[in-house]
Structure formats: C-alpha cells, structure tokens
Amino acid sequence: MHRLAHTLRLGLKELTSLRHDSVLLLFLLYAFSVAIYMPAAGSVIGVHNASVAIIDEDHSLVSRKLAEALQPPEFQHAVPLPYDQLDQAMDSGRYTFVINVPVNFQTDLLAGRSPELQVNVDATAMSQAFMGAGYIGRIVERELLDYAKQGSATAGSPALLSARALFNPNLEGGWFLAVIQIVNNITILAIILTGTALLREREHGTLDHLLVLPLTALEIMLAKIASNALVVVLCTWVSLEVIVKGALGVPLAGSLGLFLAVTALYLFASTALGIFLATLARSTPQFGLLAIPVIIPMLLLSGGSTPLDSMPQWLQWVMQGSPSTHFVSLSAAILFRDAGLAVVWPDIAALAAIGLAFFAIALARFRRSLTS
Template sequence: MRALANILHLGLKEFHSLRRDRAMLLLILWAFSLGVYSSATGLPEILHNASVAIVDEDDSQLSSQLVEAFQPPLFHPPLLIDQAQMDRGLDTALYTFTLGIPPNFQRDLLAGRRPALQLNVDATQVAQAFSGAGYIRTIVEAEVRQFVERQRGDAAMPVELVPRMLFNPNLTQAWLGGVMEVINQITMLSIILTGAALIRERERGTLEHLLVMPLGALEIMLAKVWSMGLVVLLAALLSLQLVVRLWLGVPLAGSLGVFLLAAALHLFATTSLGILLGTVARSMPQLGLLTILVLVPLQILSGSTTPRESMPQALQTLMLGAPTTHFVILAESVFYRGAGLEVVWPRMLATSAIGAAFFAAALMRLRRTISQMA
C-alpha cells in the first residue's frame, strides 16, 4: 500500500510540474487540435474543390452533359467562359483547369470522327494538376461513352464491373489522415513527455531528492508512466471527439472504449520507451535528437503513411517489433471496420508484450543511472 501511495503522489507531482510548463502545454494543445486538422486536410495528393472553367463552343446536349459532370467535392461548379477569358484566367491563377469543347463536337463524335478536347492545367499546383487531370479524363471518357452508346443503341457489355467503396465511400483522405495523425501524436507526445519529465528531474536536482526518500526506481518509473500516459490519453480522447468527429466529420464506426484500452497499452510501451531515451539523453536537446531518430521510423514504417503491403517483406517482419505497427492496424480495424475486442485482441497482446520489454529495459537503465548518481 505504501508503494501504491508513493506512485500516486509522485504522479500527482508530475501533473503539477506539467502545469507549470507552458511550452509543453502549448505543444499538447496544438498537436491534438490544429496539428491533427492540418495534417488531415493538408495532404497534397487530395483533389478537393478544384477550380475548373469550360469553354463550350459546341452548345450541344453532350457539352451540357460534360459541364454538369463536374461536381463537388472534387471540383467547384464549373464556370462557363469564352476563349479570351481562358488564357487570362490561367495567367492570373483563377482556374486550375480549363476544358475547351470545340464547335461541332457532338456531331463529329456521332459521325464516327475523333474530335479532340483541349485541357489546360495550371501545373504550378503540382499535386492537383497530377490527380485532377486523371479525374477529368475519367469523367469525360465516361460521359462520352454513355452518350454515344445511348444515341447509337450499342449493345451493353456482357459484364459490368460495379465497384463498392467500403468503409470510406467517397475516398475522403481526411477520414484516414485524421485518425492516423491522432495516433502519431499519441506516440510522439508520450515519448517526449516521459523523457522530458526525467530530464527535468535531473536538471532541477529533484532526482537527488527522490533518491534520499524510501523510493525505488520502479515506483519513480511507474509514476511517470501512469501520469504522462493519462495526460496523452485524455488529450487523444478530446481530439477524437472534437477534432476528428466534429470538426473533420469523420464517422468513427467502432467502439471508442476498445480503442482507449488499446491506446492505454500502446502508451505503456511508448512511455517506457520515453523513459529509456530519458536515461540515455543528458539534456533536452539530446532528447529531441534521439526522439527524432526513433520517432520517424516508428511513424513512417508503421503503415500509417504507406501501406505495409508495399514494403519489403523483411521490413514488414522487422516492424512487427514496434508498438506503432500493431496500434495502427488495430485503430483501422476498430474505427473503420467496426471490429470488436474479439478481433483485435491479438494486436493488444502483441502491444503488451512489446511494452513489457521496453519497460524492463527502461527500468534496468534507470536503476543503473540512479546507482551511478548515488
């Protein structure tokens, strides 16, 4: 009971230390609010509300059908302009895309000729130019094929492919980016907060004060793990509810309780890793450099940025030893596919095992550090 009381009171002390650290509080606030929102909505490969203008010199049923085919959220409703406005609009960056429909386009098409459409793209917006040109080509080809088959009475194909987009019907990147960024912030801040808490003890000389008390390394470490883990867990919960669900409009299908349980196990692993880095670093700048070296591979190779299936098999196997890999797979299963505890428990078990290994290594390192100071 005395050990539990010591762990509780040391954890409360960590709350008071964090409350006085305004820079760290601002980092937490920004990371789980604007950091999540900007990362989810600022991905360059997404085409969203692109500006398009159309020069319709045919004024036919088909050209009107093409104009109406450009719809939000991929494009703004197209503007009908003339030839002179097209060049001026591109020069002044009013439009990202301009589509020119020549005279007699519908008549030539029905006569079996191959008329050409002119698509001008503002390539200074590289990401939208690349993806948008592909979208426009697909839209035009589909509308022209449908019109020609209807007018000529061509027989339909014997096989029709009907795609069904599961879990993300509109292919909205923010649905994936918002949750993945929350996971990245959980990993980053749990490492930084626990490592910084240990560094602060050393820089302020309070670690020596703890050593003269009847406290062990296990109690000191558990206090930092539960207190900093709880701070990150509460911040992540608020971010999921206020930023991801309300601000970004992401429908979280699965159980929030299952995710929070998995997040707690993930935090057990990452806070232990943070303490391990805190015992190696001697100052906050050193901790920052070590965090970058560890955090970048954990985030990039976990599957949150690039699908694991696209990675070499050896790398996929190696990253099974990282807690972020299991946490990303688990979060996708829970929030997008609605998976329950009976599906994701192997990932939780793997995360717990990895966390236990990190905790044992950090505890051994902390005991060695304390013995050297004594």
C-alpha cells in the same frame, strides 16, 4: 504494497509537476484541439474545388454537355478559354486542368471515328492532378456513353463497374486524417513528456533526492509512465468526444472504451521508449536531437501517411517492430470498422510484446544511469 504506495505518491508528484508547467499544459491543449481540427477540416485528400478550363473548338451539344458535367465540389465551373491562351494559362498556373475539344468532335463521334479529346494537366498539384485526371476521364466517358449508344465508346465498356466505399461512403479524407492526427500527437507527447520529465529532474537535482529515499528504479519509472499515460488518455478521450465527433462530425462506429484501453497499452510502450532516449541524453536539447530521428519514422512509416502494402517488403518487416504500426492498424479497425477483441487481438498481443521489450530495455538502462 509499499511499492504500490510509493508508485502512487510518485505519480501524484508527476501530476503536480505537470499542473504547474503552463507551457506543457498549453501544448497539450493545442495538440488535442487545434492541431487536430485544422488539418482535418482544412486539408482534403482527393479532388476538391479544382480549377478547370475548356477550349471549345467544336461548339457542339456534346462539348457543352462536357463543360456542364464538371460541377462542384470536385471541380469549379469550367471557364471558356481561347486556344491561343493555352500555354500561357498552364505556365501561369491559373488552371489545374484544361480540356481541349477539337473541331468536328461531335461529328466524328456520331460517325464512329473515335475522336480524341485532350486533357492538359498541371502535375505540380500532385494529389489534384493524379486523381482529377481519373475523375475527368470517368465523367467524359459517362457523358459520351449517354450521348452515343453505339460505337467505340460502348465497345470498350463491356461491363459496368459498381464501386462501393465501405466505412467512409463519401470518401471524406478528414475523417481518417483526424484520427491519424490524434495517433501522431499521442506518439509525440508520450515520448516528449516522459523524456523531458526525467531530464528536468536530473537537471534540477530532484532525481538525486529521490535516490536517497527508499525507492527503486522500477517504482520511479512506473510512476512516470502511469502519470503521463493517464494525462494523455484523458486528453485523447476528450479530443475524440469534443473535436472529432463534435466539431468535425466524424461518426466513430467502434468502442471508445476498447480504443482507450489500446491507447494506454501503446503509451506503455512509447513512454518506455521516451525514458530510454532520456537515459542516453545528458540534456534536454540532446534529447530533442535523439528523439527526432525516432519520432519521424514512427509517424511516416507506421501506415498512417502511406499504406504498408506500398512499402518495400523489408521495410514492412522492420516496421512490425514499431509500436506505432500496430497502433495505427488498431485505431482504424476499432474506430471505423467496429472491430472487436476477437479481430484485433493479434495486433494487441504484438503491441504488448513490443511494450514489454521496450520497458525491460529502458528499465535496465535507467538502473545503469542511476548508478553511473
């Protein structure tokens, strides 16, 4: 009971210290509002408003139909372009796509001679170029199938493909990006808040004051983890309700209560990692240098930016030891697929095991640092 009371009082001390730290409070406000809204609302994963021009050398009904088929929001309206300006337009970057309809295209199509249609792509616009070329290919195929019912166009399409996007029917990239931004900010804040809190006490001498009190390293560490986790969980809940669901209009299908519980478990692991890094550093700048090579792989290789399936097998196994990998998987499953405890318990168990391992290592290192 005494240990619980000590931990509670130390946690209140941590919250009081945070309340008077205006810089950290402003950073928390920014991380769970502007830093989530702006990337999710302004960044589009996919083809959106892509510039396109068409060189119509055929001047036929088919070429006009192809130009009219490219419509917003995926593409801007096709701009007519003379053939002799093709190289200049591509070199200057005016258009991402330039479609060249050759002479006698409609005549050759009706005669079954399989005419060629050239699509020039500015591949420096990576996401637009890769996905937009596929979009244009499907649009052209659809228009040609409507116009020519027989011939090579239909011979190459023996079956119709019906694609259905589950959990995100309109393929809105901002939906997933908003949640990933929250996950990334939680990771950064969990490590930075606990690490800097410990180093601030060491630099100001307050940690030495704690050591003369009847307190243990476990109580000090639990107080720091619990207080910072409480703050981040509350910020996460407010951000989901106000920014993600309110401002961005993302329909979260799953249980917020389960997600916040999983967030608290993830914070148990990541804050312990922050304390471990703080015990290795002797100053706040040194802690920042140590945190960078830890945080960046956790953000980039956890499955949020790049799917784990596309990574080398050995790297997939390595990242299974990172708590962020399981947290990203849990976030998508709970918030978008409405997965319950019966579905996500393996990731929760893995996250709990990693958290306990990190906590034990950090506690041992913290005890050693107090006596050294």
